Amino acid sequence: KQWYQRRVAITAGIIVSFGNESVHWYAVLIDNRLDQKKVVYYDSGSYNKRGMIARCTFQLQFINDFRATYLRDVLGMDIDDTRIDCHTHPIMDGKSQKQRNSFDCGVFALANVERYFCQPNFPPVTQSLMKLHRCRYINKLYSFARDIGLTE
16 A cells, blocks of 8 residues: 555556457556657557557556556545546557467567667567577576575
8 A cells, every 4th residue: 555655556657567368468558657648559469450449448447447446445545536548648559570479479568568668778579589588588587486485
C-alpha cells in the first residue's frame, strides 16, 4: 500500500503489460511521460489493426479497473477518477518483426519492451538474434534465482 501511495499505478512513467491469447504472448506499453502519452503494441505474430486496438483497449480497461476497484475500493486509497483510454493515449503499432517459429513470441515481447526502454543502445529485435535474447534472459533468471537462494 505504501508503494502505491507514492507511485499510483495509472500515473507511473511507463506501465508494461503482457497479454496471452491461447499460446501467444504480446506486449502493451502505456507511456504516461509528458509529451509521450501513447499506447504501444508489440506483437511478433499475425494480427490486424482491429485486433491490436481490442487488445490494447482490454489492457487499458484492466489498468483502470485495477486502479478503481483494488487501489481505491479495497485498499481505501484516495484516488481521483482519472482514466486512460485511446483518446488520451493514442494506440500505436510498435511494428515488431515477425517470428519465424511457434515459440519465440514471449522472447520477442520481452525484447521489444527492453528495446523501448533502452533505445538506441539495444540490438534490433530480430529472429536471427533470438538465441542471444533467450540466453540473456535465462542468465538473468538464473542469477536472480541464485541471488535469492533458490539454487545450490
